[in-house]
Amino acid sequence: MMAAALLMASLTGAQAQRIKGSDTMLPLSQRAAEEFMKINPSATVTVTGGGSGVGIAALLEGTTELAQLSRKIKFDEKSKLKAKGITVKEITAAYDALAVIVHPSNKVTNLTREQLEGIFTGKIKNWKEAGGADRAIIPYSRETSSGTYEFFKESVLKNKNYMPGIMSMPATGAIIQSVSQTEGAIGYVGLAYLNREVKAIHISYNGSESFVEPSVANAKNETYPIVRPLYYYYDAAAENKVKAYIGFILSDKGQKIVSDTGFISVE
Amino acid sequence: MKRLRRIAERLAEAALTLSGSIASLAILLIIVFLFKEGLGLFGSSAVEKGYALCVHSSNPVEQLAPQQVKQIFDRELTLWSEAGGSGGEIVTFRFDELFALYSEEELGESYELIPQRLGEVIARTPGIIAFVPEEYLPYHNREVKALPAAKISPAAFFGGREWLPTATPAPQFGVLPLIMGTVWVSLFAILIALPLGLGVAIYMSELAGARTRKLLKPTIELLAGIPSVVYGFFGLAVLAPLIRQTLRLPVGETAFAGSLILAIMALPTIITIAEDAMRRTPLAMREASLALGATPWQTIYRVIVPYASSGIMAAVVLGTGRAIGETMAVLMVTGNAAVMPHSLFQPVRTIPATIAAELGEAPAGGAHYQSLFLLGCILFIITMLISASAECIASRNPGKEI
Structure with a gap:
């Protein structure tokens, strides 16, 4: 009886909330939820992944209070929610930059967006066409299910398809591993994953006027181009339930967690 | 008392029949489900739904x-x-x-x-x-x-050479590279594993001393207990760079790396089953052969191997099944590039790896989801063909008449 009553209280109480969605944001939300529960002992926050699409689906079915997305909500998702009478509110919680990486022995340091597009769509096949040594280019991509795959395709390839038969790796770690041991390799990973075993490429989105190194500072001052926002979405009608958590993530303390987990804080 | 026992026997019989039929029914239902989901692909629009x-x-x-x-x-x-x-x-x-x-x-x-x-x-x-x-x-x-x-037509599906299931507006479902990749990797895996496995099996059952066998057998069985992800790690971090350096290839994640890993993974299955089959050769048979003046080596390849041929065949089938269905290790070492394989030293993409990597995010009921189920059907048919042909070969084998 007591347990049931407690359960009811925790389900209906404003302090219980669920977060569901993007796997990219999982480390961030988990850390934030832990800290948030330390400050508010009465609150319970459960965080689950599954992918950005899963988050919106859960919001639609009412099985989550907050959906975490590593991309902007899609138009048909928005219209589905609208049809159900749910108006969503969007909060940008952090930014995530993608770095393009090559083998450390590669002489190439600068690449333009057009060159990257050529490389990943299979038009540019040899490093000498991009100012490097005479060596075949081996582009590595993430698997199609990844939000990172979609974002890179959108931002760098301008929605064109990757070349047929691109190497696709199941995880970011595998990309780092492969690029670090393959001389002709090129791949893309989240900024937080950069290490000394691979070399980050400086990128230009404006012809070849200015090449920018991927770094937190450059992502913050908006000179580095391959940056995506990470969002929380929630039902505007149920704002009271999530207000405290949203307030926490946007606070100085919350934004410190953002930086600690390798993302870029919002100003 | 007697009647009670009879009732108990009847009950046991009924229970066994029931469990047998439940198992068969479950298999049948899985197959029906697989094909029902998969075949829905044909007839769905080639442009994204809606x-x-x-x-x-x-x-x-x-x-x-x-x-x-x-x-x-x-x-x-x-x-x-x-x-x-x-x-x-x-x-x-x-x-x-x-x-x-x-x-x-x-x-x-x-x-x-x-x-x-x-x-x-x-x-x-x-x-x-x-x-x-x-x-x-x-x-x-x-x-x-x-x-x-x-x-989406069956011709485009089975004959297509481009696998871009998430391309918008027109996803491409060409499974030919995936089928070829699977067959390619497994074929070479078996070609590597079979002579090696049979060699070890013969050594263990006929040539090795009791102490060596006692040491060797659990070690080999331990190989089967290593999780496939660990094999994958090993392949990605050790085997792939090694292959790239020694063969001077541009890239190490190749069909060859996949075949090698699969061969190692299929070895314990092949060795254990083949060795058991050989050791089951009756002592009388061996003694008769030796008494006729045959050397130990002649006894092995004229008597023991033919006698154990159906067991060896079972070893091959189970080993191949393991190789074809293996997912995680292959996903990590073959590079997963959906291209038609021309050589052993280029990246390939296999069917199990594709299903594992993509099913999680494919929207349920969509064309991508259905195409993955159809891939499952293809995999099922391939393994069925292999076991059927192996059975056929085993039944025609004259060795059985010894």
Whole structure:
């Protein structure tokens, strides 16, 4: 009886909330939820992944209070929610930059967006066409299910398809591993994953006027181009339930967690 | 008392029959489910569900193949004359671009003005091909012509050479590279594992001393207990760079790396089963052979191996089954590039790896989801063919008559 009553209280109480969605944001939300529960002992926050699409689906079915997305909500998702009478509110919680990486022995340091597009769509096949040594280019991509795959395709390839038969790796770690041991390799990973075993490429989105190194500072001052926002979405009608958590993530303390987990804080 | 025992026996019989039929039924249901989900792919639209392609009404194009749609949106076809129309440059238009052209107010509060705005855009661009949600199609606009959506055909599925299941607007489901990749990797895995496995099995059952066998057998059985992800790690971090350096290849994640890992993984199965089969050769048979003056070696290959041939066949089938269905290790070491394999030293993509990597995010019931189920069906048919042919070979083997 007591347990049931407690359960009811925790389900209906404003302090219980669920977060569901993007796997990219999982480390961030988990850390934030832990800290948030330390400050508010009465609150319970459960965080689950599954992918950005899963988050919106859960919001639609009412099985989550907050959906975490590593991309902007899609138009048909928005219209589905609208049809159900749910108006969503969007909060940008952090930014995530993608770095393009090559083998450390590669002489190439600068690449333009057009060159990257050529490389990943299979038009540019040899490093000498991009100012490097005479060596075949081996582009590595993430698997199609990844939000990172979609974002890179959108931002760098301008929605064109990757070349047929691109190497696709199941995880970011595998990309780092492969690029670090393959001389002709090129791949893309989240900024937080950069290490000394691979070399980050400086990128230009404006012809070849200015090449920018991927770094937190450059992502913050908006000179580095391959940056995506990470969002929380929630039902505007149920704002009271999530207000405290949203307030926490946007606070100085919350934004410190953002930086600690390798993302870029919002100003 | 006697009656009680009879009732108990009946009950046991009934229970066994029941469990047998439940198992068969479960297998049957799984197969039916697999094929039902998979075959739904044919007949579904080649353009993403809920979306349509439309062009300006002055455009003579009536139908575009999925391949053409993909090339147009990849800007590989840039002139209508190349795509079956006449002259003019192709202007691609994705629905999202509408939001860059018009403000939220111009689109209406609940987007009721979208069809009208779409009509405007299409009317003023004769070379346009627009990819838009069906519900916002400006049906009444006379300057807009919706192209009928092509269906995904079995020919395009089984004969296609491009696997781009998430491409918009026209996903490409060509499974030929995946089937070839699977067959390629498993074939070489078995070619490597079979002589090695049989060699070890013969050594262990016939030549090794009791102490060596006692040490060797658990060690080999331990190989089967290593999780496949660990094999994958080993392959990615050790085998792939090794192969790349020694063979001077541009890339180490190749079909060969996959075959090697699979061979190592299939070895314990092959060795254990083949060795058991050989050791089951009756002592009388061996002694008779030796008594006739045959050397130990002659006894092995004229008596023991033929006697154990059906067991050896079972070892091969189970080993092959392990190789073909293996997912995680292959996913990590073969590079997963969906290209037709021409050599052993290039990346390939296998069916199990594709299913494992993509099923998680494929929207349930969509074309991508169905195509993955169909891949499962293909895998099932391949393994069925292999075990059937192995049984056929085993039953024709004259060795059984010894």
